[in-house]
Amino acid sequence: DTAVSQTPKYLVTQMGNDKSIKCEQNLGHDTMYWYKQDSKKFLKIMFSYNNKELIINETVPNRFSPKSPDKAHLNLHINSLELGDSAVYFCASSSTGAGANVLTFGAGSRLTVL
Amino acid sequence: GQQLNQSPQSMFIQEGEDVSMNCTSSSIFNTWLWYKQDPGEGPVLLIALYKAGELTSNGRLTAQFGITRKDSFLNISASIPSDVGIYFCAGQTSDSWGKLQFGAGTQVVVTP
Numbered sequence: 001d002t003a004v005s006q007t008p009k010y011l012v013t014q015m016g017n018d019k020s021i022k023c024e025q026n027l028g029h030d031t032m033y034w035y036k037q038d039s040k041k042f043l044k045i046m047f048s049y050n051n052k053e054l055i056i057n058e059t060v061p062n063r064f065s066p067k068s069p070d071k072a073h074l075n076l077h078i079n080s081l082e083l084g085d086s087a088v089y090f091c092a093s094s095s096t097g098a099g100a101n102v103l104t105f106g107a108g109s110r111l112t113v114l
Numbered sequence: 115g116q117q118l119n120q121s122p123q124s125m126f127i128q129e130g131e132d133v134s135m136n137c138t139s140s141s142i143f144n145t146w147l148w149y150k151q152d153p154g155e156g157p158v159l160l161i162a163l164y165k166a167g168e169l170t171s172n173g174r175l176t177a178q179f180g181i182t183r184k185d186s187f188l189n190i191s192a193s194i195p196s197d198v199g200i201y202f203c204a205g206q207t208s209d210s211w212g213k214l215q216f217g218a219g220t221q222v223v224v225t226p
Contacts, residue, residue, distance in 0.1 A: 004156075031212060041200055043157070043216040056212055090156050094212070101145040101206050103214060105156030 003027050004106040006091045012112045013081055020077045021109045023091030031055075032074035033092040033103065034066060043090070049074055050096065078111075086113045120203050120217025127193055128225055135220040136187040137203035146179050146186040147204040147214070157202055161188070193224050 006023040013019055025032065033056075034046040048056035049068040063079045078085060088110045092103040120137045127133055137146070145164055149157035161172050163179035163186060170177055176189045186205070190197055203217040 033212075041151075041219045043202065045213055048212050050212070092156075101212075101214065102147065102159055102162050103204075105149075105158070107154070107156050 004091055004093055004104050006089075006106040006109050008109060009107065010110050010112075012114065014114055015081055015083060017081050018077065018079045019081060019111070020075055021089055021091075021111070022073070022075045023106060024073050025091075025093040025104070026072065027093055027095075027104060029093035029095045029104070030071050031094045031096060032068065032071070033094075034074065034076050035090040035092060035105075037088040037090060037108070039087070047074075047076075081111075081113045083113050086111055118203065118205060118215050118217040120220060122220055123218065124221040124223070126223045126225065129193060129195060131193055133190040133193055133197070133222060134187060135201060135203075136185060137205070137217045138185045139205055139215075140184070141207050142183045143186075143205035144183070144208045145206045146177070148175075148177050148186070148188045149202045149204060149216075151200045151202065151219070153199075160201075190222075193222075195224050195226065197222055198224050 004025045031050045033048045035043050037043050046060050047066040051071050052068045065077045068074045088108045090108045091106040094103050117140050147162050148160045151157045161170050161177040166183045168179040174191045200219040200221050202219050204214045
């Protein structure tokens with residue numbers, strides 16, 4: 001019944017590895033996002049997709065590649081992981097209808113790079 | 115870039131006390147949102163504000179969209195232990211659809 005679900009919740013890996021985080025929403029929303037929360041709890045947008053089309057791409061290293069196979073799914077693949085990639089990554093979704101700015105967040109995926 | 119200043123950074127209060135926090139922006143916003151984040155969870159929406167001057171309540175929570183459209187506050191009345199968490203303001207300008215900016219958060223600790 002979870003509205004926005006992301007997996008895995010925890011991910012511990014070595015520098016240089018490639019990893020993916022998956023996200024799915026069952027709210028019928030047409031826009032999905034990835035946010036990064038650093039150790040100081042600051043939330044910053046990374047990417048946004050609307051109906052599978054990339055609409056927001058903030059200044060993120062190209063090692064990060066989002067992919068939206070359909071409007072209910074948005075995955076994040078990270079190549080050549082670095083220590084600074086350690087953070088909590090949140091998936092979120094919203095609708096372009098009424099209340100378009102209101103994001104519903106997943107529970108987060110904590111990535112630790114050793 | 116645009117800046118959202120949220121204060122205070124943290125608050126240590128006793129159960130039953132009222133809590134007040136606010137956010138200011140360097141830009142005019144058309145939306146202000148307040149979220150709460152519990153440990154190990156994602157932010158959860160508390161209140162959404164869409165019009166300047168709008169005052170909205172959600173139980174013991176009250177938030178207002180400032181008249182200048184550059185600020186918002188959140189009040190929590192009669193705090194209880196489960197109010198512990200990080201409270202975030204978030205806002206959006208009219209020319210940045212979908213790009214919510216978040217404040218740095220206010221950590222609230224409630225002691226019995």
